[in-house]
Amino acid sequence: MKFLKSLTLPEFSLWNKMREQAKIVSFNLELTGRCNHNCRHCYINLPAQDQQAKAREFKVDEIAGIAEQAVSLGALWCLLTGGEPLLREDFFDIYLSLKKKGLLLSVFTNAALITDKHLCFFKKYPPRDIEITVYGVTQETYEKVTRKPGSFANFTRGLDLLLASGIKVRLKAMVLRSNVRELPEISRFCRGKTKDFFRFDPFLHLRFDGDAARNAEIKTERLAPEEIVALENSDPQRFKAMEKDCAQFIFPESSHSHCNHLFHCGAGQGSFTVSYDGFFRLCSSLWHQDCIGDLRKVSLTDAWSNLVLKVRDMRSDKEKFLKRCRICPIINLCLWCPAHAHLETQEMDSPVEYFCAVAHARAKSLKNN
Amino acid sequence: MEKKLVLESIFAPSEDVVAREIQGEFLIIPITSGIAESDEEIFTLNETARVVWNNLDGKRTLRALIDKLSVEFDSPAAEIENEVCGFTEELLKRKMLIEVKRG
Numbered sequence: 001m002k003f004l005k006s007l008t009l010p011e012f013s014l015w016n017k018m019r020e021q022a023k024i025v026s027f028n029l030e031l032t033g034r035c036n037h038n039c040r041h042c043y044i045n046l047p048a049q050d051q052q053a054k055a056r057e058f059k060v061d062e063i064a065g066i067a068e069q070a071v072s073l074g075a076l077w078c079l080l081t082g083g084e085p086l087l088r089e090d091f092f093d094i095y096l097s098l099k100k101k102g103l104l105l106s107v108f109t110n111a112a113l114i115t116d117k118h119l120c121f122f123k124k125y126p127p128r129d130i131e132i133t134v135y136g137v138t139q140e141t142y143e144k145v146t147r148k149p150g151s152f153a154n155f156t157r158g159l160d161l162l163l164a165s166g167i168k169v170r171l172k173a174m175v176l177r178s179n180v181r182e183l184p185e186i187s188r189f190c191r192g193k194t195k196d197f198f199r200f201d202p203f204l205h206l207r208f209d210g211d212a213a214r215n216a217e218i219k220t221e222r223l224a225p226e227e228i229v230a231l232e233n234s235d236p237q238r239f240k241a242m243e244k245d246c247a248q249f250i251f252p253e254s255s256h257s258h259c260n261h262l263f264h265c266g267a268g269q270g271s272f273t274v275s276y277d278g279f280f281r282l283c284s285s286l287w288h289q290d291c292i293g294d295l296r297k298v299s300l301t302d303a304w305s306n307l308v309l310k311v312r313d314m315r316s317d318k319e320k321f322l323k324r325c326r327i328c329p330i331i332n333l334c335l336w337c338p339a340h341a342h343l344e345t346q347e348m349d350s351p352v353e354y355f356c357a358v359a360h361a362r363a364k365s366l367k368n369n
Numbered sequence: 370m371e372k373k374l375v376l377e378s379i380f381a382p383s384e385d386v387v388a389r390e391i392q393g394e395f396l397i398i399p400i401t402s403g404i405a406e407s408d409e410e411i412f413t414l415n416e417t418a419r420v421v422w423n424n425l426d427g428k429r430t431l432r433a434l435i436d437k438l439s440v441e442f443d444s445p446a447a448e449i450e451n452e453v454c455g456f457t458e459e460l461l462k463r464k465m466l467i468e469v470k471r472g
């Protein structure tokens with residue numbers, strides 16, 4: 001008789017049940033806003049030495065307190081992100097305190113700070129995975145994006161150490177004006193290093209702090225809609241997936257016409273995000289002041305049971321919303337959502353012309369094919 | 370080499386795993402490497418195993434545990450002994466249990 005049944009996570013049937021019952025499945029912790037790089041497109045980074053930002057960071061015991069509540073509400077998986085989470089001097093303490101609560105951990109890092117100490121630690125206390133973003137595969141391109149001399153050598157060294165030690169690594173690429181010429185090589189590099197997973201993301205988000213100069217810079221790094229579509233079409237796996245699910249992406253205009261709710265996405269359904277300074281959000285990008293909660297003042301349990309309901313019930317009767325995005329037949333091809341609309345336009349119910357143009361270019365391409 | 374179980378021994382959950390109950394499912398989640406075969410693997414316990422796990426508390430001998438369960442479930446001790454020993458061996462093999470005191 002088998003007393004103990006082994007399960008791999010994708011077959012874990014509780015996920016859906018928990019989401020349906022408004023339980024927490026997972027959460028993201030931004031351990032810091034600081035980063036050792038200064039990427040042109042980054043929506044969060046502050047200088048590594050920024051003492052004010054450092055002073056605002058949630059301490060180990062505050063993080064442990066949030067995790068404790070999240071675990072008691074069902075959470076099983078936690079993503080540690082940043083900024084660069086390995087900049088935290090207490091990273092090991094944070095990681096271990098979460099592990100000991102029975103959380104499965106993923107880590108997003110640029111790999112440049114990986115040392116032998118990290119390797120030993122991760123080998124002893126394995127993360128579910130470590131996800132690394134590849135900005136280029138030559139020093140010139142990589143450092144054009146990161147604006148940090150020496151960062152390419154540090155990245156390749158860190159990545160190779162992790163791969164050699166057998167820790168599960170996933171790679172992804174952000175595609176921006178500064179590295180788009182190298183995307184075929186980046187893609188080959190990533191697929192050569194890890195067999196099971198690679199994705200690229202051409203959508204550059206605006207800054208969480210609304211920094212106007214940095215936002216202007218991010219916009220200059222964005223690709224034109226036609227360039228995005230051409231890239232997507234040149235990736236056979238991605239194109240096939242989109243073609244196969246075409247019916248899900250384009251639907252009749254009337255499908256949401258009866259409803260003025262802002263949120264039809266997964267925000268606050270099964271997961272949430274906490275900023276490095278303790279702000280609860282329903283998802284990473286949702287920074288509108290009516291949608292966040294300061295976890296130094298309210299408990300997670302309170303935010304989860306009250307704020308989430310309040311936000312999910314938000315509505316808009318503005319014509320530009322009701323007549324455009326709410327009934328849009330190609331919304332599933334669009335990056336538009338209340339969170340990103342707010343980052344782009346300061347309003348959660350405004351269309352975003354750049355997103356709109358990308359979505360229409362994608363729809364046209366799908367129809368033509 | 371496998372050691373034979375001694376009923377006078379006392380066992381407790383290893384600190385390298387965490388037991389959690391989520392939505393009525395009893396899960397064992399490894400903290401350290403060498404327990405699961407992949408980083409995607411967790412474990413669930415069936416009803417019997419859950420009762421035994423909750424009684425492997427680092428205080429009771431296996432024999433005391435068997436006697437207790439035999440009364441609680443009104444079953445012959447030999448039957449319970451089979452189940453308890455089977456499960457304990459499985460947990461030991463997986464390094465989810467430690468022997469606190471060898472009997």
Ligand code: SF4
Pocket residue numbers: 265266267268282283284285286336337338339340
């Ligand atoms: S980013 Fe937008 S679409 Fe995604 S969960 Fe947040 S609000 Fe919803």
Ligand code: SF4
Pocket residue numbers: 324325326328329330331334335336351352353355356357359360
């Ligand atoms: S921005 Fe345009 S494409 Fe996107 S959802 Fe709104 S109307 Fe549709």
